[in-house]
Amino acid sequence: EIVLTQSPGTLSLSPGERATLSCRASQSVTSSYLAWYQQKPGQAPRLLIYGASSRATGIPDRFSGSGSGTDFTVTISRLEPEDFAVYYCQQYGSSPRTFGGGTKVEIK
Amino acid sequence: EVQLVQSGAEVKKPGESLKISCKGSGYSFTTYWIAWVRQMPGKGLEWMGIIYPGDSDNRYTTYSPSFQGQVTMSADKSITTAYLQWSSLRASDTAMYYCVRTYTSASPFDYWGQGTLVTVSS
Numbered sequence: 001e002i003v004l005t006q007s008p009g010t011l012s013l014s015p016g017e018r019a020t021l022s023c024r025a026s027q028s029v030t031s032s033y034l035a036w037y038q039q040k041p042g043q044a045p046r047l048l049i050y051g052a053s054s055r056a057t058g059i060p061d062r063f064s065g066s067g068s069g070t071d072f073t074v075t076i077s078r079l080e081p082e083d084f085a086v087y088y089c090q091q092y093g094s095s096p097r098t099f100g101g102g103t104k105v106e107i108k
Numbered sequence: 109e110v111q112l113v114q115s116g117a118e119v120k121k122p123g124e125s126l127k128i129s130c131k132g133s134g135y136s137f138t139t140y141w142i143a144w145v146r147q148m149p150g151k152g153l154e155w156m157g158i159i160y161p162g163d164s165d166n167r168y169t170t171y172s173p174s175f176q177g178q179v180t181m182s183a184d185k186s187i188t189t190a191y192l193q194w195s196s197l198r199a200s201d202t203a204m205y206y207c208v209r210t211y212t213s214a215s216p217f218d219y220w221g222q223g224t225l226v227t228v229s230s
Contacts, residue, residue: 001173035216037153044206044223045153050216088153092214096172097143097155 002027002091004100012108019076021103023089028069030093036065036074039102040085048087049074079105110134112142112207112221119227120197127193128224130207137188138162141213144181144192145206147223156192156205158213161185170213197228 003026013019023034032052037045047056049065052072062077076083084107089100115129130142143158156175160168161183169181183190190207205224208217 030214033214033216037217039153044220045217046220047216047218050218056216056218090153090155090216092210092216095170095213096174097158099153099155102152 001096002029002094002098004089004091004098006087006089006100006103008103009101010104010106012106013079014108015079015081017079019079019083019105021074021076021087021105023067023072023074023100025070025072025091029072029091032068033091033093034065034067034072035090035092037088037090038083038085039088045088076105081107110209110219112209112219114205114207114221114224117225117227119229121230122199122228123196124228125193125195126197126226127191128205128226130190130192130221132161132188132190132209135209138185139211141210141215142181142183142190143208143210143217144179145208145217146175146203147206148203157181158210159183159190160213161188161190168213197226199228199230201226202228 005024007022034052036049039045053065065074086102086104088102111133113131144156146154157171159181207221209219
């Protein structure tokens with residue numbers, strides 16, 4: 001099983017700042033089958049990034065993903081008020097599909 | 109519009125059985141797979157398993173080792189509905205359960221149901 005470790009656990013930033021979230025895998029992720037999801041309180045998660053760097057439909061271009069192998073990053077170039085949420089990475093190339101523990105982006 | 113509509117919240121006692129549902133609409137139900145994700149209170153996401161609704165015998169089903177033998181996934185393509193069931197609930201099954209759509213067994217989860225909250229308490 002691939003274990004995904006996200007860091008930091010919590011990121012305290014102000015609107016307009018840049019956010020960089022990390023996801024490290026215990027072994028190489030097959031074909032960069034790495035996704036990022038955003039979850040707001042009381043809501044289901046939604047897909048942000050897939051294939052490590054492709055934005056899902058409707059996701060603004062302030063969100064970008066990068067990485068390969070075992071190290072992946074999602075960057076939010078300028079935080080908007082609606083971006084404060086919990087972010088999860090997930091690998092979907094190996095079974096069982098696994099999620100990281102999440103990074104909470106909170107308002108400073 | 110793609111929708112996954114899940115059944116309502118449930119309150120059960122330990123040892124009881126339960127079957128929750130997830131109805132897909134707005135897309136070809138038999139073209140996509142359905143996965144289930146658990147989220148315990150205040151915790152992260154856990155992949156439970158995946159099923160291909162296009163097979164009437166539900167043969168294409170994979171469970172996470174953590175959930176193998178604990179739950180059963182099934183689907184009825186005639187009514188475009190997937191199910192997750194327990195034969196004997198435990199307090200530790202208290203969680204939000206999401207069904208999600210995925211194009212293949214190795215694809216991201218592009219649409220999520222609204223979640224079904226299951227509470228198990230004596």
